[in-house]
Amino acid sequence: MNYEELIPKIAEWAHARGIDQADPQVEFMKLAEELGELSAAYNKKNHERLVDSIGDLQIALLIFCRLVGVDHKKALNAAYSEIAHRTGETTPDGVFIKQSDIEKEN
Numbered sequence: 001m002n003y004e005e006l007i008p009k010i011a012e013w014a015h016a017r018g019i020d021q022a023d024p025q026v027e028f029m030k031l032a033e034e035l036g037e038l039s040a041a042y043n044k045k046n047h048e049r050l051v052d053s054i055g056d057l058q059i060a061l062l063i064f065c066r067l068v069g070v071d072h073k074k075a076l077n078a079a080y081s082e083i084a085h086r087t088g089e090t091t092p093d094g095v096f097i098k099q100s101d102i103e104k105e106n
Contacts, residue, residue, distance in 0.1 A: 007062065010059055010062050010063070011062075011066065014063045014066070019063055020066060020067070022067065024064060024067040024068050027060060027063050027064040027067055028064060030060045030063075030064075031057065031061060031064055034053060034056045034057040034060050035057060037053045037056070038053035038054060040053075041053045086098060086099070087099040088100075088101070088102060089102060
C-alpha cells in the first residue's frame with residue numbers, strides 16, 4: 001500500500017476506535033510516548049523497534065493533526081517552503097546552523 005492509500009486507512013482505524021473524537025491532549029501525550037520509544041530504539045540500536053516507532057509516531061501525528069484541524073500536507077509543504085532556500089553551515093557532527101543564527105553571533 002502506498003502512502004496516499006494509508007492516510008484514509010489510518011483515519012478509518014482511528015474513527016472505528018473513537019480516537020478521532022478524543023481530547024487532542026491525549027493524542028499529544030501519545031506523540032510524546034512514541035517519541036520516547038523512538039529514542040530508546042535508536043539509543044539501543046534496535047532497527048526493528050526503530051522502524052516500528054517511526055511508524056507509530058507518524059500515525060499518532062496524523063491523528064493529532066486531524067484532532068486539531070491541521071492539514072498535515074499543508075503543514076509539511078509550509079515547513080519545506082520555509083527551509084527550501086535556507087542557508088547556513090553544518091557542523092562536523094551534523095548540526096545545521098541557520099545563516100541568520102550565525103550572523104547573530106557575529
